[in-house]
Amino acid sequence: MLHRTSPVLKSLLNRITSLEKLDWSRMDVHLIDGTYELFRHFFAVPASADVNGQEVGAVRGVLNSVFSMIQQGATHVGVATDHVVESFRNDLYPGYKTSEGVAPELLSQFPILEEALEAMGVVVWPMVEFEADDALASAAAKAAKDDRVNQVLICTPDKDLSQCVVGKRVVQLDRRRDIMRDEAGVAAKFGVKPKSIPDYLAVVGDSADGFPGMRGWGVKAAALTFSQYSHLEDIPKDWREWHPSIKKARVLSESLFNGWDDALLFRTLATLRVDVPVFETVEDLRWQGPRPNFEEHCKRMKVPNLLRRVPDLQPRH
DSSP: OOOOOOHHHHHHHHHHHHHHHSOTTOEEEEEEEHHHHHHHHHHHSOOOBOTTSOBOHHHHHHHHHHHHHHHTTOOEEEEEEESSSOOTHHHHOTTSOOSTTSOHHHHTHHHHHHHHHHHTTOEEEEESSSOHHHHHHHHHHHHHTOTTEEEEEEEOOOGGGGGGOBTTTEEEEETTTTEEEOHHHHHHHHSSOGGGHHHHHHHHOBTTTTBOOOTTOOHHHHHHHHHHOSSGGGSOSSGGGSOTTSTTHHHHHHHHHHTHHHHHHHHHHHSOOSOOOOOSSGGGGBOOOOOTTHHHHHHHHTOHHHHHHHHHSOOOO
16 A cells, blocks of 8 residues: 655655754864954053063963854864064065064963963964964865865954965854855955955055055055956056046056066965865864863963863863
8 A cells, every 4th residue: 555755744854854964063263363353452451460570461371262163063173373573574675564663562361371271272373484374374275175175264354364264164253243255245245255355455556564555556446457457467468448438547557567576576475375284184174172281371360260270171072
């Protein structure tokens, strides 16, 4: 005797079959801009000294922030810092950003943060030759190649990192504003796709990094131009061949091609490296709990609350 399966039951069976096919071992990877976090907390939280009189207020803020992410479910975490502000880019362009003007009380907290995060069991990449952004870009590119990874979240609002966004797989997360930006979000914000961000920054400049861009180029002109031409080399040499949506094409063309070498240099400065050694496998980023010396760090920085919270949290496997 034949029994017909009802549409509702059939739908339910199909959903169960689909769930069985899901790979529940896939993970999200959180990559944190430690430099941004340290700067942000330095200006946001009250000053606080450790038992030796060393300023550690920003470090304490970052530690609590990273631990909160782990409490909320982050399992695979990496933090990149600028152990030294200067990098290889300073050799390429003398006007590139340096540590000049940065408060000594802030600079002195970088090594303290790096040591404390490692003691907390978090993977840290302290950059010397490269920048923290290069480490984040490299980690994002490598993690995205792993089929076990569901999504890579680059935790920083820094526009430079927008070039690393890929579809919905590699995204940017501004934790302070609770904004997640995928590839469509990058295009909505800047008017160009992620792959054009270095070209965009080359002409508009980046005051935070210390290069001026090209004379006469603003964000609107850059967005209109690179929405039509992905890269500098794609822009027609003859301004009369430019897309009609681009205003003042002649002026922009003269500025760009008269300063062509500068434009290429600025793009090199804005292009993040993806060949920085970061990890062998994404499993290296799995948080396994604090190290034995974490208690010592907490006592020195006078953060008993963090010391009590962390051991109570069991690593997720």
